[in-house]
Amino acid sequence: MTIVIGFEGSANKIGVGIIQDGKVLSNPRRTYITPPGQGFLPSDTARHHRSCVLEVLHEALEEAKIQPKDIDCVAYTKGPGMGAPLVSVAIVARTVAQLWKKPLLGVNHCIGHIEMGRLITGAENPTVLYVSGGNTQVISYSEHRYRIFGETIDIAVGNCLDRFARVLKIPNDPSPGYNIEQMAKKGKKFVELPYTVKGMDVSFSGILSYIEDMAHKMLSSGECTPEDLCFSLQETLFAMLVEITERAMAHCGSQEVLIVGGVGCNVRLQEMMEIMCKERSAKLFATDERFCIDNGAMIAQAGWEMFRSGHMTPLEDSWITQRYRTDEVEVTWRD
Amino acid sequence: MEALPLHFQLDVPFPCSTEAQIAHNSLSPDAEPRKGGVSRTLSVQDNVLSVHWQADEARILRVSVGSFLEHLSLVVRTMDRFGPALSDS
Numbered sequence: 001m002t003i004v005i006g007f008e009g010s011a012n013k014i015g016v017g018i019i020q021d022g023k024v025l026s027n028p029r030r031t032y033i034t035p036p037g038q039g040f041l042p043s044d045t046a047r048h049h050r051s052c053v054l055e056v057l058h059e060a061l062e063e064a065k066i067q068p069k070d071i072d073c074v075a076y077t078k079g080p081g082m083g084a085p086l087v088s089v090a091i092v093a094r095t096v097a098q099l100w101k102k103p104l105l106g107v108n109h110c111i112g113h114i115e116m117g118r119l120i121t122g123a124e125n126p127t128v129l130y131v132s133g134g135n136t137q138v139i140s141y142s143e144h145r146y147r148i149f150g151e152t153i154d155i156a157v158g159n160c161l162d163r164f165a166r167v168l169k170i171p172n173d174p175s176p177g178y179n180i181e182q183m184a185k186k187g188k189k190f191v192e193l194p195y196t197v198k199g200m201d202v203s204f205s206g207i208l209s210y211i212e213d214m215a216h217k218m219l220s221s222g223e224c225t226p227e228d229l230c231f232s233l234q235e236t237l238f239a240m241l242v243e244i245t246e247r248a249m250a251h252c253g254s255q256e257v258l259i260v261g262g263v264g265c266n267v268r269l270q271e272m273m274e275i276m277c278k279e280r281s282a283k284l285f286a287t288d289e290r291f292c293i294d295n296g297a298m299i300a301q302a303g304w305e306m307f308r309s310g311h312m313t314p315l316e317d318s319w320i321t322q323r324y325r326t327d328e329v330e331v332t333w334r335d
Numbered sequence: 336m337e338a339l340p341l342h343f344q345l346d347v348p349f350p351c352s353t354e355a356q357i358a359h360n361s362l363s364p365d366a367e368p369r370k371g372g373v374s375r376t377l378s379v380q381d382n383v384l385s386v387h388w389q390a391d392e393a394r395i396l397r398v399s400v401g402s403f404l405e406h407l408s409l410v411v412r413t414m415d416r417f418g419p420a421l422s423d424s
Contacts, residue, residue: 050409054413054416054417068417068421087365087406088406090364090365091362091409091410091413092409092413094360094364095410095413095414096413098357098360099420100420101421315364316363317364319364319365
């Protein structure tokens, strides 16, 4: 029996999760929500995390009904992500690891998403689409690495959605992407936007500039509604993602797709992916917002796999890093 | 005006040396940003955590010290709430 506690705080969510051999014992989380039209800045986000991390940790232990002495390993997000929030959370992980005399383990955030998705859905060897506010990657496992087949060459798909929400002052509560998704359901007119797939990669910054430029003109002239824009943006962005995912599957002969990351709980993206999967007789795996959106349990789960295969991070090597690619980690826990 | 390097010294007493050492280990790993014009060194003597800064500019020194104090406060609050240290198991 192995129990791992995981700390996550690389963006605007702070979460602490506890995993015992594939079972989520607890997974509380708080989100730093900014007013409409504003993004979250590193220092404010770090302050938010510092103010509630201990409460979230307390909740995680209470809900799991375990004592610190029952824990085998303390996992935390080493990166990638925003520096100040990462440091704030890592400091708490280091301190409790020492207080409780437990080994520490730095986890790659992207690997956390993948391992949590595999655990929850039971997908064996899927082509992974990892889509969030900070990352957009198509990933396939081979020879002890999660290999990046395609990715964004500029901003993440979630960043494109978040920034579009700021232009229209769409609220950030519970998340800008969720509110865009709800508005998109009422969209009727498709407004053509640039479509930028470059081989296996995608680009979103041009689409964002384009829609930022034309949104107010088209809205004030009554050519389209905010709902139409939400709908058109989603259809365009998600079509691009489905296209590169399908190409990666064709390359690898893969019959499984797993969607992870915050944007992954968008039901419209899941529907579009499902259509593509049906055509190829492939199977789609996705999770809901509890596990798609950043959370502590995903770090605990990746930590569990790593700890069981012998990984540990000495305190002096426990520095955080804003850049940490998915394929830098040797996956020693898979064949 | 030729600016001299600025120095700042902080000595933080803890109830015991174990806690001073834990704070040291929690706060040491993340180095100051590359070529940021500021350096910070931590050391522990008995129950005292000592931190020394050297910087080219007051502005950078202030930011670094300020952020360190926030982190130190977080370590102390974590110890208060989830300490004291467990004995070896």
